Amino acid sequence: MLITLIEKPRELIAGLLIIALGAGFFLSSQNLAFGTAIRMGPGYFPTILSALLVLLGIGITLLALRHPSDGAAFGKVAWRAVVLVLGSTLLFGLTLRGLGLAPTVVIVVLLAASASQYVRLRTALPLAICLAAFCCLVFIKGLGVPLPLTGPWLAVEFWWPATSTHSQ
Amino acid sequence: MDLLSDLAIGFSTALDPVNLLYCFVGVLLGTAIGVLPGLGPVATIAMLLPLTFGLDPVSALIMLAGIYYGAQYGGSTTAILINLPGESSSVVTAIDGYQMAKKGRAGAALATAALGSFFAGTVATILLAVAAPSLASAALRFGPTEYFSLMVLGLVASVALASGSLIKAIAMIVVGLLLGLVGTDVDSGVERFTFDMPELMDGMNFVALSMGVFGVGEILRNIEHEHTRSVMVKRVSGLMLTREELKRIVGPVLRGTGLGSILGILPGGGAMLSSFAAYALEKRVSPNSAEFGQGAIEGVAAPESANNAGAQTSFIPMLTLGIPSNPVMALMIGAMIIQGITPGPNVVTDEPKLFWGMITSMWIGNVMLVLLNLPLIGLWVRVLTIPYHVLFPAIIAFCSIGAYSVSNSTFDVYIMAIFGLVGYLLIKLDFEPAPLLLGFVLGPMLEENLRRAMLLSRGDPLVFVTHPLSLSLLVAALALIVMVVLPGIRAKREEAFSE
Numbered sequence: 277m278l279i280t281l282i283e284k285p286r287e288l289i290a291g292l293l294i295i296a297l298g299a300g301f302f303l304s305s306q307n308l309a310f311g312t313a314i315r316m317g318p319g320y321f322p323t324i325l326s327a328l329l330v331l332l333g334i335g336i337t338l339l340a341l342r343h344p345s346d347g348a349a350f351g352k353v354a355w356r357a358v359v360l361v362l363g364s365t366l367l368f369g370l371t372l373r374g375l376g377l378a379p380t381v382v383i384v385v386l387l388a389a390s391a392s393q394y395v396r397l398r399t400a401l402p403l404a405i406c407l408a409a410f411c412c413l414v415f416i417k418g419l420g421v422p423l424p425l426t427g428p429w430l431a432v433e434f435w436w437p438a439t440s441t442h443s444q
Numbered sequence: 445m446d447l448l449s450d451l452a453i454g455f456s457t458a459l460d461p462v463n464l465l466y467c468f469v470g471v472l473l474g475t476a477i478g479v480l481p482g483l484g485p486v487a488t489i490a491m492l493l494p495l496t497f498g499l500d501p502v503s504a505l506i507m508l509a510g511i512y513y514g515a516q517y518g519g520s521t522t523a524i525l526i527n528l529p530g531e532s533s534s535v536v537t538a539i540d541g542y543q544m545a546k547k548g549r550a551g552a553a554l555a556t557a558a559l560g561s562f563f564a565g566t567v568a569t570i571l572l573a574v575a576a577p578s579l580a581s582a583a584l585r586f587g588p589t590e591y592f593s594l595m596v597l598g599l600v601a602s603v604a605l606a607s608g609s610l611i612k613a614i615a616m617i618v619v620g621l622l623l624g625l626v627g628t629d630v631d632s633g634v635e636r637f638t639f640d641m642p643e644l645m646d647g648m649n650f651v652a653l654s655m656g657v658f659g660v661g662e663i664l665r666n667i668e669h670e671h672t673r674s675v676m677v678k679r680v681s682g683l684m685l686t687r688e689e690l691k692r693i694v695g696p697v698l699r700g701t702g703l704g705s706i707l708g709i710l711p712g713g714g715a716m717l718s719s720f721a722a723y724a725l726e727k728r729v730s731p732n733s734a735e736f737g738q739g740a741i742e743g744v745a746a747p748e749s750a751n752n753a754g755a756q757t758s759f760i761p762m763l764t765l766g767i768p769s770n771p772v773m774a775l776m777i778g779a780m781i782i783q784g785i786t787p788g789p790n791v792v793t794d795e796p797k798l799f800w801g802m803i804t805s806m807w808i809g810n811v812m813l814v815l816l817n818l819p820l821i822g823l824w825v826r827v828l829t830i831p832y833h834v835l836f837p838a839i840i841a842f843c844s845i846g847a848y849s850v851s852n853s854t855f856d857v858y859i860m861a862i863f864g865l866v867g868y869l870l871i872k873l874d875f876e877p878a879p880l881l882l883g884f885v886l887g888p889m890l891e892e893n894l895r896r897a898m899l900l901s902r903g904d905p906l907v908f909v910t911h912p913l914s915l916s917l918l919v920a921a922l923a924l925i926v927m928v929v930l931p932g933i934r935a936k937r938e939e940a941f942s943e
Contacts, residue, residue: 290873294615301622304637313903318629318636321891325622332615339611351872357667358868361660361840362861368844369857377845384844385837391667392833399834407838411845419498421849 281340284347291337298329360391376427376434377416381408412436451573454800457502458808466503467805470510471812477511478518479824481832482666483659483839484531485515486771486881490654491839493779494846501783502798506805508779509759512772513806516715516755517561517813520748521824524553533715533751536723540736540743551682553744554821556693558814559685560749564701565810568756571705572763573803576792580764583789588896589907593917595890597924598767601710603879604924613879616870620880623648624887631895643855650778650884652847656860657877658771659843661867663836670832683818689741696726696746704753709760710769718754719747756806763799764789767886771878774885 281288305326311317340347364387371380385404389395415421416436426434457463477488489511496504516533523534524541537557544553586594603613626637627647638644685693703725704718726746727736736743758769759776766787768774777787785795792799817824847860870877901907909915 286873290612290875293873294619297619301637308634308636309632313898313905316631316895316898318632318634321894322622322625322636325618325625329615329618329622332611332618335611336609336615348874352668353872354664354668357664358865361664361667361836362865364837364840365660365844365857365861365864368841369848369854369861372848372854372857381841381845385841388837388840389833392670392836394670394831394833400837403834403837407841411841414495415845415849419495419849421845422852 280344281347284344284349286350287340287347288337289350291333291335291340294333294336295330296333298326298331298333301326302330357391361388364388371429372423372427374427374429376424376430378408378412378425379427379430381411447573450577450796450800451804453796454573454802454804457797457801458506458805463503463506463801463805464808466499466507467510467809468812470507471514471809471816474511474514474516475518475521475813475817475824476514476827478515478531479521479827480518480830480835481522481528481828482662482835483515484519484662485512486654486775486878487659487662487839488515489772489775490651490658491842491846493651493775493782494849496779497782497850501780501785501795502801504779504783505776505798505802508776509802509806510809510812512776513565513752513755513809513813516751517557517817518824520557520561520751521554521817521821522828524557524744525550525825525828531716533719533755534747535716536719536747537744537751539723540738540740543737543739544741544744547739549682549739549741551821552685552689552741555683555685555818556689556741556744557748558818560693560697560700560745561752562810562814563697564704564749564753565756565813566807567701568705568708568753569803569807569810571757572760572806573800576760576764576799576803579760580789580792583765586789586913587911588893588900589911589914590917592890592893592897593908593914593921594765595767595886595893597917597921598761598765598769599879599882599886600921600924602769602882603876604928608874608876610925610928612874613876616875616877616879617883620883620885621887621890622883623653623880624884625891630888630892641855643853647888648884649847649850649853649856649859651782651850652856652859653863653884654771654775654778654881655843655847656863656865657867657870657880659839660860660864661871661877663839664864664868665871666832667836683821692732692741693745696722696730696742697749699725699729700746700749701753704750705757707750708754708757708769715751715755715758715770719751722746722750752810759802759806762787763791763802766791766889768882771881774881777885 301322305319305322308319309317310319310323364384368380368384382404385407386400389400412425416423424433424435426432473492477483489508492511496507519529519531519534520537523529523538524545527538527542529535529538541553599617603610626644628635628645635645700722703722707718707721723743723746726742727733730742732740732742758773761767761769762773762776768777780787843860844857847856848854850856867877897907908918
């Protein structure tokens with residue numbers, strides 16, 4: 277049984293994760309006033325919910341222990357994709373204000389695209405440039421999101437001309 | 445004739461050139477993105493939500509509804525042409541639709557889907573117009589006790605009717621409810637689970653959360669199973685149905701519409717369940733059941749009518765009760781809240797233009813779908829061939845800007861990234877992400893009603909079982925759980941989903 281659990285740990289991990297999550301919410305709910313049933317404090321509902329979550333997690337764990345063969349392997353994790361895709365969104369947040377929208381989109385698209393095994397620079401680069409142009413057109417010109425085309429980190433800070441004469 | 449004058453308000457709103465334009469843009473964008481691989485309606489709507497923030501509420505919701513049924517329809521196109529259903533509701537369409545395409549009848553399959561969807565959409569819209577106002581006025585008499593029980597029933601039903609492990613789905617609801625409580629407590633003004641981050645004071649941004657879980661998480665999963673896809677059908681011709689084919693689809697379309705309309709109203713029902721049930725039913729009753737799986741036109745007509753009917757009628761609980769029956773409706777409710785409209789039974793009376801305008805625009809949108817999609821099919825075939833590695837970097841870029849633009853905050857972009865990881869982890873651990881979103885939207889409402897109910901009952905929790913209506917709602921929720929847990933029924937349910 278232990279061997280099946282090690283080979284197919286998915287359900288067990290799921291259960292333990294839910295317990296941990298419930299416990300985390302439960303502990304941080306304890307800093308909040310519980311109140312009474314008539315006048316519920318801010319901690320009342322979260323405490324009940326997180327206790328329920330712990331119970332559900334225990335249930336999932338017990339089911340996993342009782343029927344270990346129902347489990348499944350966790351499966352391979354696409355680490356490269358996880359790092360590159362999530363990294364590219366984080367990078368977007370970090371560089372957006374400094375670099376401006378156009379360079380940020382180019383970098384983010386190139387970084388995200390490299391998560392795929394099929395991508396080649398000679399297709400990705402034109403894609404990135406087109407997308408940058410498109411995004412600037414739609415979000416800055418069309419929707420009026422207040423962002424510079426190129427930001428203060430670059431030598432020239434450049435805004436879309438129309439944003440200064442905001443007529444809409 | 446109240447209904448007629450209400451519909452007149454609706455048509456005058458929906459036919460307003462601006463709204464007509466947004467309806468058209470919504471349907472077009474929805475179809476285009478629905479045709480693209482790996483983007484379901486939830487991710488599509490989440491990604492396009494920021495585009496609607498600048499619009500007035502009526503136009504915004506009309507456009508979002510257009511995106512929804514456009515995406516729905518686009519999903520069927522990919523199911524038929526390349527055997528890759530764009531979303532779960534067209535999984536069964538792929539079975540016979542793709543076989544028809546292989547036999548050179550792709551045009552007929554697409555036309556059947558379009559006609560069936562149009563008919564079903566018309567019937568479901570009429571049903572919505574007739575049923576919704578009376579349901580809303582009944583709901584207006586609900587006290588907090590009944591509302592609490594109704595939400596519990598809605599949440600339970602939404603997981604009981606879905607596939608997969610029940611206990612894990614309930615856990616997802618509870619996680620969603622807890623995440624929904626993040627931010628300042630309305631009642632006491634105390635901050636909860638914000639970890640002293642001022643950005644979390646108003647709660648977690650739900651657009652960022654849904655783009656993370658349904659957009660980014662889905663991308664990570666797709667890259668893991670990345671493969672190039674080949675489109676077998678290069679040109680689609682022969683859109684016309686033969687007289688015999690027309691005769692064969694009448695029954696399935698009618699049955700699919702009926703079944704879909706009913707199942708769509710149920711929480712957790714909506715388009716997916718409707719299409720599965722309609723296919724299973726048709727397989728039993730059709731005189732051509734032997735042909736099923738080999739390109740039976742009935743196997744396209746029934747689920748396509750049913751999923752469109754279900755998609756439309758799932759607006760009924762959303763518009764009349766403010767309770768989402770599926771994640772798309774949860775997004776709609778989120779959009780309403782962002783637009784400053786309180787979802788619930790008051791919408792019908794307080795916002796007649798919004799309510800009736802949306803209903804009539806759904807019908808107009810369905811007309812557009814037929815007019816747009818059959819002639820444009822050549823374009824959609826070309827869109828289909830866009831490889832995924834070109835697509836997902838674009839989605840990442842759009843989602844990042846979209847998350848940022850909600851409140852011009854990079855914090856929301858990070859929230860999206862974190863929930864992208866969460867979404868991927870959930871997929872890896874075989875958790876359904878949909879109940880999480882439902883819980884997230886309902887969390888604050890559920891707490892509010894619980895508080896008020898307990899205040900009114902002077903802290904007596906028995907109030908939920910002494911009020912007859914509340915009791916029957918809770919009994920229904922319990923009955924659903926028991927039904928799913930009982931082994932005999934569980935076996936049947938698995939059989940139904942494997943069909």
